[in-house]
Amino acid sequence: MIDYKQKVATAISVAVDGSLNEKDIFYKIEVPKALNLGDYAFPAFALAKYLHKAPQIIATELVEKIDKKGFEKVEAVGPYINFFLDKKDYSNNILNEVLNEQDNFGSQDLGKSNNVPIDMSSPNIAKPMSMGHLRSTVIGNAIANLLAKTNYVPVKINHLGDWGTQFGKLMCAYKMWGSEEEVKKDPIATLLKYYVRFHEEDVDKPELDDDAREWFKRLEDGDKEATQLWKWFRSESLKEFIQIYDELGIKFDSYNGEAFYNDKMDEIVELLEQKNLLKESNGAQIVDLSKYDLNPALIKRSDGATLYITRDLAAALYRKRTYNFTQSLYVVGNEQTNHFKQLKAVLKEMGYDWSDDIHHIPFGLITSGGKKLSTRAGRVILLQDVLNDAISLASKQIDEKNPSLANKKQVAHDVGVGAVVFHDLKNERLNNFDFDLEEVVRFEGETGPYVQYAHARAMSILRKAGVSELGTASYELDDNQAWETLRLLGDFPNTIERAVVEYEPSVIAKYAIHLAKAFNKYYAHSKILKADKQKAARIALVASVAVVLKEALRLLGVAAPDEM
């Protein structure tokens, strides 16, 4: 892709004859908000200092000096110099590039094949997946796709919540009231039911807690029955999780959860002792982090048990050794910011300079009715329910709008799930949002289905056009209607880069909406298949839009059906 902005910078640099260097000029160049102000603009304010003249005058004078070859127009408007690109040249370049590269368009080598483990999704065994888990899952997945697109090697790690005292309670409850068949029929719901009942009953019977502790102790000591039960609960739960992941089209590279690090924590404690970092405080072992302005990290409880951060330290070290990462990401809610600061600080204290490569990718909280979701308080929004609702709504929509559609079931799935996933990704990660089913499964306006629809329309035209393959040709399009769409196509690579460096999938989602919007507008105002000499170029534009929309959606983890 030709860097047109660079071209503008060079043209200005030559004209000002060194009074401002090209790099500074490049960074000053902006994209005007209105199309009638050109494609790039240079504000002359920056030159006023050196030239001791009013910016308006500088702009006017500079326009005279600028070599306008290769531009459609260069003009001064007030203190700005506005550059209009040569539309034919631009369209020919961009369309050929997209059509040649197809879904590789926008790929770039930022990552040099380095590994990037991503801690994501991480539901708790025996508990249902909620909308909260969806965020971590889809944001992590989109970031993984973006990393792969830029030649990193993402490693998607599902750090399952598969250890802890709750398993003691679960086993205890299962032994008292459980049955194998019941669990098998509907594993998570049933296990959850036992768990809830346990909590209800242990209010009056505190001795239950002792039993639970006993069971967990047995599990920790490797007791056969306890281990078998644990494995069974885990695998039944995982089966159910994987079913949802399949629906979302997401695969993991590792399911090493909390339990995986059980035998790796001793080393951490030893290392901390060797380095003289452990201190006793109220009977507990801590690492003092006051020089980082942080609370002390609790490594061992006063009863000797390890804690969350101990496990995460072990996991961090394990990942460094296993993947030799250049970045290690944790897609975990904003509320855990403090924990990751501590984690990094402890690693730093241990002398691991790679602690700087650990990045917490926080995201905002989902609430329901303004309140935090809580399994115990019954404020849960089950992910499966939301997906099912979305799919059946999409199905209804298809029956209304396109009853003769082939493959209805698959499309309903793609559209329904796409709506939910896209909704979760379209806004900035850190924004909190209150769950509103109607909002999530909306198919109109700035939504996933809107983008999918634009793609489906493009595909429909291509089918009608009857071109199976568009090769390299001259696609000179100077049509004003098409211009915005063409410019957006050219922005794709840059957009991907921004999304990756900011770990921000919403950048791609917004881009997809913009492109779909520009294309829908074009579609409404232009007769694409009209037989004239730019027909081939228009079809090339439609084909390019289809390629880029599909790729943008793929990066987000959203399918792009050919018809809907």
Added chain:
RNA sequence: GUGCUUGUAGCUCAGCAGGAUAGAGCAACCGCCUCCUAAGCGGUAGGUCAUCGGUUCAAUUCCGAUCAAGCACACCA
């Protein structure tokens, strides 16, 4: 109390390393299918960019304070 995050139209949000008249979507109202999928397109209406200061030729954007909301603050994860 301390720290982090947030505060833009009735609602949900954009605003890309400060710049030209602050933009969408939803909701409301009004138009557009003998023509490539109307899940679409167009129009009307709607804003002292929380408040007050500071830096700058220029601040919704950067800095500080204030107010408001959410989250976190050692033996949960």
